Amino acid sequence: xxxxxxxxxDGRPVDAYLDLLxxxxxxxxxxxxxxxxxxxxxxxxxxxxxxxxxxxxxxGGDELxxxxxDEAALVIATAVxxxxxxxxxxxxxxxxxxxxxxxxxxxxxxxxRLSEIADYIRERHRETAELRGIAEASGLPSxx
Numbered sequence: 001x002x003x004x005x006x007x008x009x010d011g012r013p014v015d016a017y018l019d020l021l022x023x024x025x026x027x028x029x030x031x032x033x034x035x036x037x038x039x040x041x042x043x044x045x046x047x048x049x050x051x052x053x054x055x056x057x058x059x060g061g062d063e064l065x066x067x068x069x070d071e072a073a074l075v076i077a078t079a080v081x082x083x084x085x086x087x088x089x090x091x092x093x094x095x096x097x098x099x100x101x102x103x104x105x106x107x108x109x110x111x112x113r114l115s116e117i118a119d120y121i122r123e124r125h126r127e128t129a130e131l132r133g134i135a136e137a138s139g140l141p142s143x144x
Contacts, residue, residue: 014041014079021071033068037075044079070100077102091118096125 022030064072070088077086087108090098099121107113135142 012079013082013084014075017075017078017084021075025067025071029065029068032064033071033075036064036068036072037079040076041079073100073102089114091121093118093121093125096121 018034021033025033073088074086078084081104083104085105086102087105088100088102089108090100091114093099099118101117103117107117132142
């Protein structure tokens, strides 16, 4: 590893993680990742996360590569938790199909805990559908 590849060591795990990604990822993918996470990292630094919305899936024709989405989620998780042992795990949630979540390594390797998380996600989907139905029946917006 050359001097330019050594993590900067300024103490923040997210900076070390970004340095490792810069070395490992394709240059264009890394630039895309940085553009995606920079507003989030700035909001975290300024402690103004409450109104921030980050879409890691554009939903349009220009979808982000899955690796970039996963790494963006991991960068954000590292910035929030200060931990570098986060993992992206895909959980199958019956009707909705697979859901990708970020969790710590211990939870990622625990099938019982992942099942609990899947149950929680199913319940949230059920509640959202119920609330959407109530909103529609009441003539209120249901695009939440």
